[in-house]
Amino acid sequence: MSTECQDPLQHPQVQMAHGGQYIAAYVFSLILSALPLFLVQEHGYSDTHLLFVVIAAAAAMTIIQGYFWLRLDVSRTQAWFTASFILFIPLVVLTIGLTAWMFATLYTRTMIPTLMHAPGFTH
Amino acid sequence: MSDCDPYNNDGTLAGGYMAERRWERARGLVPVLAAMLSGCAQKGFWLFHPKGAVARTEWHTTILDVAVMGGVILVAGGLVVAFLWRYRAGNRARTYDPHFTSSLVIEVLVWGIPLVVVGYLSYFSVKSVFATNPYNPLAVRQAVDRAGGGLREAYGERADPTVVDAMGAPPPATRPLQVEVVTTDWQWVFIYPHQRVATVNELVMPVHTPVEFDLTSATVVNDFFIPELVGEIDIMPGMRTKQALIASRTGTYHGYSDDYSGGGFSWMGFRARVESPQRFRSWIKKMQAQPVHLSYSRFRQLARPTINLSERISRFSQVQAGLFDHVVERVMEGRVYPTPLAMTENMTKPMKVRLIK
Amino acid sequence: MLVHYPGPWTPLLGRLALRQIPYQNPILVWTFVLVVLAGALVVGAITYTRSWTYLWREWLTSVDHKKIGVMYCLLGLVMFFRGFIDGVMMRTQQVMAVGPHSPGYLGALHGYLPPYHFGQIYSAHGTIMILFAITPILVGLMNIIVPLQIGARDMAYPYLNALSFWLTAAATGLVMISLFVGDFSHAGWVGLIPLTELAYSPGVGVDYWIWAVQIGSVGTTLASINIIATIIKMRAPGMSWTKMPIFCWTALSTSVVGLSSFPVFTAAVALLSLDRYAGTHFFTAGLGGNLMLYTDLFWIWGHPEVYYVVLPAFGILSEIIPTFSEKPLFGYMTMAAASIAIGGVSWSVWLHHFFTMGAGPGVNAFFSIASMLVGIPTGVKVFNWAFTLYRGRVRFDLPMLWALAALVLLLTGGLTGMMLAMPAINYTVHNSVFVVAHFHNMLNVVGFACLGAINFWFPKVFGFKLDERIGKRAFWYFSAGTAVLFGCMYALGFMGMPRRLDYIPFPSWRPLLIGEEIGIVLFLISSYYLVKQLYVSIRNRAQYRVSGSDAWGTARSLEWLAHCPVPFYNFAVQPHINVRDEWAWRRQNGLGQTAPEHYEDIHLPNNTPIPLFIGVLTFALGFGLVWRMYWLALASLIAIIAAIIARAFDDDPGQTIPGERIRRIEAGLAGVLEGRVATGDVVVGGAVAFETRATKAAPRARDA
Amino acid sequence: MSKMNDMDPAGAVLWAPHDAEPDMIATRTLGFWLYLLSDAMIVASLFASYLVLNHRMNAAAGPTAGAVMHPLTALWETILLLSAILAYGLSLVALKRKDRRGVLAGFGVACMLGLGFLVMEGHEFADLALRGAVPERSGYLSALYTLVLYHAVHIVFALLWTAVMAVQVARQGFTPNVVYRLLNLKLFWFFQGFIWIYVFCFVDLTGALHVH
Known part of the structure; x- marks a missing residue:
């Protein structure tokens, strides 16, 4: 193949490795993991607020790791990676979100209330 | 029916006679076919002849949907057939224009028409979902309000199901009858909790009275269905679903499971009898005098895998209080009624199961 | 960790023993005899013509996309025939077992099939037709046509392509061997839960089903990756996205659907196998399982799978209709957009397969509207095909006939699909034969399109056309069979008949069941002509030879x-x-x-030959897991990983x-x-x- | 209207002057990325199952999320895993410099850290199992074990693959085939980071929250 004659190390996907960015993503990820953990352990806020913090941290880490580690940008080499990744986000959200919604209504409608709030099966 | 008299055969085998005979034979088939079709239309098409208010709403929705979609299908199919005829290669009179490959007007129309139709149908779909929602205590009453009316009334202002206040309790004309349904492998247990009686494979209901069902399964998933009275609802082990119906005419209807549940599934039918209130009351009295009582341990015997080949009905009185909840609870704790290997998919040792003949 | 199941187990053979061979069942014994005879005939023919080397060098080890595609199609057609025979057996049982006084034969209570055997037959019919007949044929067609349409030398990953095929073949092998060694699942092609749990299906049938569909779905996922990458990366110079043939658009859309939905199926079936093998409680009714979760995950795949098979069919129609109208496709851009839109909407409709579950009316309403939305791009496609005919010069060659019949079927299927998308109607026909009629109607769209495509592209691959006269005869019988069989089935749906009935309790259903049987006889005649068409065309291939590169003159x-x-x-x-x-x-x-x-x-x-070896090893892995011969499973797994690593060193x-x-x-x-x-x-x-x-x-x- | 009219056949180029060989490395990495996205759908299904089964009822009177989660341990596991991924990333920086020893050193560090992650997670789950919280206990525990161990199996394969690539780099040097595999392995490692942060956030952290 024609590419085999060239030096594979000159390929843009090899050349885009960047130590500084990798380390930056690493540090940010650790901070974003530790911060919500700290908040959760403290229990200073309501659980719903904390849930939002956790979701926000996960989203932020997705963006940081996606950009600095996987280099999901719109450059010519990476455009298809980014496009397919973005295509899959709604699919994942639909799978999890619609399932959760469906079962939330199903649980409220098909579980017998007295059994649902009992403190477990004691007998 | 002299033209298809089988004795009218003189033994000649001339060609012309043969052709005639073939036609006669075919003509003989016509009344048979007609009888087949009309006979079915009279009796068999249960969905065409709903006998309950909820089923009637569902049937009206069907008619509406078929009418609207049928119109679209006729237009589209008509276009295809007309174009095929007009632009067939043999037709010299037609114009041939290979450059006609896009047109903004047509594009807008072909996206617009389906959009409008789907929008229109979606609107009715949402309405009918709420109108037939088995959990809505008002659904039955509203269906009764609409009963007897045609399409216009079914979807009139008065009965707009989207504005139903599901929380507010309706003032019931008649007190609804509560029935708890437990399916086993492969029988139906109908418990009347307030009357404390139970039947197996027979459901008796008073006419013109709302009947509210709680349903669960002791084993696998089934589907509660009485085509002439009410649509389907899943019956799931460890969960409790609800259904409600009201019957507008006395009679005996067929009910069965509509979701495959194993080897005895085909025999898993029950009789749904709709009686006048007086007869229903006397039936309850008779039931309450039954000698056999239904406790949980008795239920466990009942729930062993059984095929009811002869549609035999059993009757119980003195049903243990809270039996339904107890069955659900036990299933949630992990109770199963395993099917023996010989009654599932085993090809070598078939049919080792309790048969009621 | 491993669960208890009934029956003996030995370390060497696992649950397998001589008594697992159903030699008492005359149907299976005669099938076995027939299969052995046919197999001996094929092996003998190959040996007689001294073609073993040729077969090995040119086909079995091939990485050529056309040959893999042909093998895919051949596999699909063979399995199509097997699934069809299952259908014949089901219809015949149903017509024989009507009413309490119907006689029973061969140990059955009614008809000639006992319930457990009938259950296996309809489960095998569904599994085979969807996953091992239509899917391989379509993947095969895409394999052959997509690289040619974009001007590529091969698929993006020829080796992976062969691997996908051999994985599919291994899965097919598992389904076929379940006929004679052990049993197949009786819980439907959907794997009805909790019927598939160990308590209600203690035999190996469900395990066969699990591993067959699991391996098959991995193969199809890999094929989807290959097709997407091929279309993105391998297009000939000058072929921008708007110049790409429409079949490639549908192939792309369908592969995206396959790539994203098959993994969910893999997950669902994997969790089910954990329940059966490791004793977990994902889908049990008790101990915290949730059985509807399986149904949910299954249909997250199951519905997109429907579009996975129907989208390439739409692509085929979009290729055949312009060719025989001598006109470019009308509204190319909207057609491409509609293909993508169908793939996109397919991801939010799956609940309509269990509207009766008892979810809230809001949930049902959402999924109802989403399901109806599919009607929009589909309607667009129908209208665009109609306007392709408009001002054209329409010829009724054989591929065109199949395509037009598919179009007509699509219209009726759309009508009933819109009915099923409405929960209020769905409550009355869910799980009835109405649903069966509907999806057979839609899958027949795919079937007609496939047969049209085989007739259309056959000369491209083999250089000669298939006989038109016999083919038309097959077409008309096939169409008549479809109309009669599924017309009766729709009617039975309105009579409330549930699907999967082994015994029919109501004699009033008998006339229409007889109608269905007439339909299946028409199908039988049609299949005779289909085989004859292939045979005659190959025998007289010199006279069907096409000249030039354009077999139809107007492609x-x-x-x-x-x-x-x-x-x-x-x-x-x-x-x-x-x-x-x-x-x-x-x-x-x-x-x-x-x-x-x-x-x-x-x-x-x-x-x-490595893909072939991996296929064989995967078959052994599946077989070992089915019979719980853990040594065989482990050894095959290690051998597969070793083969992959060895391949990495053998550039x-x-x-x-x-x-x-x-x-x-x-x-x-x-x-x-x-x-x-x-x-x-x-x-x-x-x-x-x-x-x-x-x-x-x-x-x-x-x-x- | 139709494109046919636009094109002048006289001056048209009919044949490509050379075979347009697609960029092998870019093609291979794209395919592998598509595989990873399909894997993401499996993970999404597992998350959906976990979400559905993370209900008091699914615990079947056994331990619930609050009782089995140790977010602090999970943070240590996070640090180990992300460090392993970083080590692999840095070895690709060495690849850019054609530094074979640097690449191999990065592999070694990544493998050690990854192994540490596996040991720590194995210890955590063994501890859980010894306390009776085995996956057979309840639907909730089944979902928990499956989700977390599915990620762990990926790490096992990442280690195996890294070891194989170390042999290939040492024996064959940086040939195109080795380089595309290194790039694929990079995608694989980095992708595990993605999955882990979701496990960390939506299993460990929300488990401590008692939202459900």
């Missing part, structure tokens, strides 16, 4: 620029794409026969075909088209393509 897209049959390198020189319907444009401007000025070296990958340098040889082959091909016989250097996509009656005695060309 449009790029694949018709390559020779019929396609040489192993597809295009001697890669074409440069100027317009959307490149071949039609070249033909109309008199550039159809323009040969390239010079020939360059072509680089192609070498054949490799394929590929082969380079010198331009001079290409020129010679091209000249030889030109000679063939003029009626002379090519020998020696010519290796083509079709095995029998270049033999004529004249050369039958001549030694076979075995050059690789």
